[in-house]
Amino acid sequence: MQADRYTPPQSRTVSFGAAFVINGVIIGGLMFSAPQFLRPEPPTTLRTENIPLTPPPEPPKPRELPKTDDPVLARTPKIFVPDARIPLPSQNPQFDSTTLPPLELPPPGLSESVGPTAGPALEVAKPTPLPLIAATQDPRYARDFQPEYPSNELRAQRDGVAVVRVLIGTDGRVKEVQQVNATSPAFFEATRRQALAKWRFKPATRGDVPQESWKQITARFLIENL
Incomplete structure (x- = not known):
């Protein structure tokens, strides 16, 4: 009886190992054969x-040198010469459109010189005046031209003449x-x-505009014409 209850330690170790292997095989088979409940991703x-890149700035263009056949002149830079003139304040005042200075014309017969230095004078152009057409006697009053013969000169039987303006x-x-x-x-x-009372004329005209004018007239007194 005692001999059957005794089991050597080596046989127990083998039994535990075999049991562990069998359980692992069973669990692995269950894991591969079980349905998949999780949703696959x-x-x-x-x-x-593509990220756009900023283009690099263009390099400055080289300065063009003046074209010349001489290589020395082509490499020589241009020399800057400052203006020797000194700006002077303007002698003409500025006016706006509301306040303009009166226009000053040169006196008649004078000429103006143009430019800062003395030079040949330029004559100011003058408008050509229209010709004056002289006054003439009005033929409608020709019968009233002869003055009345003076009584004392008629008694003296003296002829005469009178020249008047x-x-x-x-x-x-x-x-x-x-x-x-x-x-x-x-x-x-x-x-x-007689002139103040009876003489009538067609007045002088300048461009169809009547003008006052002087006229010299001779009146003759002849007894034979009475």
Whole structure:
């Protein structure tokens, strides 16, 4: 009886090892044969993007040298010469559009020189005046031209003449009478009265504009014409 209960230690070790191997095989088979309850993760795709790069600045262009056949002149830099003139303050005041200075014209007969230095003078252009057309006697009043014969000169049976200058107005009437020559004061006085009262003229004109003018007229007194 005692001999059957006794088991050597080596046989127990082998038994435990075999049992461990068998259990491992069983657990592994259960793990591979069991259904998969977890949802598999989808495969991921790697996405790439192009990042724009700032282009490098353009290098400065080389300075062009003047074209010349001489290589020494081509390498010689241009010498800067400052302006020797000194700016002076302007002598002409500035005016705005609301306050303009009066226009000053040179006196007639004078010329102006152009430029800072003396030189040939330029004549100021003058407008050409229109010609004056002289006054003429109005033929409608020709019968009233001859002055009345002075009574004292008629009694003396004396012929005479009176030369006068008359100022003719724009209306054709005589405004003033001046004596140039007369045989006697009576002949001049008779002529003066007749000119102021009865003489009529077509006035002088300048460009169809009536003008006052002087005219010299001779009045003759002849007894034979009475």
